[in-house]
Amino acid sequence: MxxxxxxxxxxxxxxxxxxxxxxxxxISLSMQPGELLVxxxxxxxxxxxxxxxxAGLLQPINGQLKILGSAAGSLPKRVAYxxxxxxxxxxLPLRVRDVVAMxxxxxxxxxxxxxxxxxxxxxxxxxxxxxxSQANNPIRDLSGxxxxxxxxxxxxxxxxxxxxxxxxxxxxxxxxxxxxxELIASERARGVTVVMATHELQDAENANTxxxxxxxxxxxxxxxxxxxxxxxxxxxxxxQPH
Amino acid sequence: xxxxxxANNEFLRISLVAGILVAITCAIAGTFVVxxxxxxxxxxxxxxxxPGIATxxxxxxxxxxxxxxxxxxxxxxxxxxxxxxxxSGDTAIGLLFVGMLALGVxxxxxxxxxxxxxxxxxFGELLGVNTSDLVLQLVALVIVGVVAFxxxxxxxxxxxxxxxxxxxxxxxxxxxxxMLTIVAVTVIASFQTVGTLxxxxxxxxxxxxxxxxxRRISTMIFIAALVGSISTYxxxxxxxxxxxxxxxxxxxxxxxxxxxxxxxxxxKKAIAKNSHEEHEHPHSHAGSHIR
Numbered sequence: 001m002x003x004x005x006x007x008x009x010x011x012x013x014x015x016x017x018x019x020x021x022x023x024x025x026x027i028s029l030s031m032q033p034g035e036l037l038v039x040x041x042x043x044x045x046x047x048x049x050x051x052x053x054x055a056g057l058l059q060p061i062n063g064q065l066k067i068l069g070s071a072a073g074s075l076p077k078r079v080a081y082x083x084x085x086x087x088x089x090x091x092l093p094l095r096v097r098d099v100v101a102m103x104x105x106x107x108x109x110x111x112x113x114x115x116x117x118x119x120x121x122x123x124x125x126x127x128x129x130x131x132x133s134q135a136n137n138p139i140r141d142l143s144g145x146x147x148x149x150x151x152x153x154x155x156x157x158x159x160x161x162x163x164x165x166x167x168x169x170x171x172x173x174x175x176x177x178x179x180x181x182e183l184i185a186s187e188r189a190r191g192v193t194v195v196m197a198t199h200e201l202q203d204a205e206n207a208n209t210x211x212x213x214x215x216x217x218x219x220x221x222x223x224x225x226x227x228x229x230x231x232x233x234x235x236x237x238x239x240q241p242h
Numbered sequence: 243x244x245x246x247x248x249a250n251n252e253f254l255r256i257s258l259v260a261g262i263l264v265a266i267t268c269a270i271a272g273t274f275v276v277x278x279x280x281x282x283x284x285x286x287x288x289x290x291x292x293p294g295i296a297t298x299x300x301x302x303x304x305x306x307x308x309x310x311x312x313x314x315x316x317x318x319x320x321x322x323x324x325x326x327x328x329x330s331g332d333t334a335i336g337l338l339f340v341g342m343l344a345l346g347v348x349x350x351x352x353x354x355x356x357x358x359x360x361x362x363x364x365f366g367e368l369l370g371v372n373t374s375d376l377v378l379q380l381v382a383l384v385i386v387g388v389v390a391f392x393x394x395x396x397x398x399x400x401x402x403x404x405x406x407x408x409x410x411x412x413x414x415x416x417x418x419x420x421m422l423t424i425v426a427v428t429v430i431a432s433f434q435t436v437g438t439l440x441x442x443x444x445x446x447x448x449x450x451x452x453x454x455x456x457r458r459i460s461t462m463i464f465i466a467a468l469v470g471s472i473s474t475y476x477x478x479x480x481x482x483x484x485x486x487x488x489x490x491x492x493x494x495x496x497x498x499x500x501x502x503x504x505x506x507x508x509x510k511k512a513i514a515k516n517s518h519e520e521h522e523h524p525h526s527h528a529g530s531h532i533r
Contacts, residue, residue, distance in 0.1 A: 055405070073408070093462050095457050106410040
């Protein structure tokens with residue numbers, strides 16, 4: 001999909017944080033189309049800060065960061081970001097379909113009218129996330145899990161080449177978690193690179209790369225290497241039951 | 243009783259048209275004020291124009307020019323104070339709000355007709371509106387309407403989340419400032435009719451009523467415009483028949499309509515909840531008799 005860049009995401013000695021104070025430093029990684037990077041750590045470990053920096057919402061404090069060969073935040077049509085707590089919509093007078101359709105705004109800009117193709121993408125995203133039947137209901141009347149599915153549908157509607165998902169399974173039941181895993185697998189199958197932050201170790205099962213974080217990179221590599229007991233103990237204070 | 247005052251009185255007819263133009267302008271700007279949670283900065287802008295208008299009155303210049311300068315100073319001040327001094331937005335707004343209000347009262351106190359001038363700025367003079375005021379109001383409505391239509395997508399994204407606007411390719415700072423500008427234009431153009439104090443009521447109450455019922459932003463604006471226009475008509479009638487201040491009567495009507503609408507939606511919700519519970523446990527009442 002991304003022929004213009006050798007790597008979809010490439011960082012070299014990247015330091016991320018707020019107001020020039022680094023939270024995580026010296027991040028070096030490269031990802032190719034269709035790969036999944038899972039960021040795991042406790043609250044405040046730096047997962048969301050890395051994702052916000054990749055989304056262009058925070059400036060890198062140090063080092064290099066390229067997304068699809070360009071600076072983070074410069075390719076809104078090709079990169080989609082799901083924040084940790086997509087709030088506010090529960091008070092807004094918006095239908096589920098309107099919230100999902102907002103995912104096309106990056107392509108439509110100020111003046112383009114949505115085409116039949118745009119509408120089909122919106123309908124398909126709602127269908128994939130299981131909220132098609134709620135399309136005309138106000139989002140404020142939905143449960144937390146259904147609202148999360150709506151925001152996931154909005155991200156899919158972007159039809160991006162890189163997905164940055166901050167705890168996409170938050171507030172979802174077992175079926176919802178399974179759905180997210182299936183959606184990520186199908187997006188990867190069509191060449192989309194996915195970066196996901198999570199607390200759950202099982203979310204790392206299908207990852208190409210896992211980064212274990214504790215306000216620094218504790219470990220990075222294939223799941224079997226990055227999730228070794230000594231690293232988990234260092235990060236969480238416990239190990240996985242065998 | 244309901245039509246006759248407007249048929250027989252040209253001043254009242256012009257006031258009605260001016261009030262409806264204010265209502266529609268406020269419905270558009272107010273919808274974004276309510277959805278983005280800008281009520282406090284809207285309040286501050288409404289008061290921030292006071293020293294500008296007061297200075298203009300003392301110098302014999304148009305109050306509109308003074309109001310424009312006042313709102314520019316207010317917007318720039320909030321931006322500088324919140325960025326440079328690492329204060330939260332509402333602290334910066336609060337500081338400038340009271341500062342500008344006090345400055346406005348001090349300047350006005352230099353006038354020999356202090357109380358009258360202050361009252362006119364704060365509460366407006368709807369019954370003294372002339373046709374050139376109507377033209378100004380119409381121009382403001384067109385500006386606010388066109389900007390809101392063109393920027394509807396980034397405005398909507400901003401109401402949901404600033405980050406979403408930015409990651410969708412829209413400058414959150416540019417469109418936030420544009421949103422504040424349409425609020426400022428509304429305040430500047432409306433102060434002569436409903437006054438700087440009462441324009442906030444027209445910005446918030448009708449839009450808040452719209453938010454209770456609407457499922458879409460466009461519907462919310464339509465309901466707000468309808469509530470504002472009906473309130474203008476009812477408020478003017480009350481003012482005419484009972485010799486009460488016109489601007490205050492209109493704004494109080496908008497707040498009363500909101501109160502009635504909010505009570506109605508709460509009752510409707512309670513009824514829906516009860517019928518849902520009865521549907522879920524249809525035999526629970528009968529069971530208590532058997533025991």
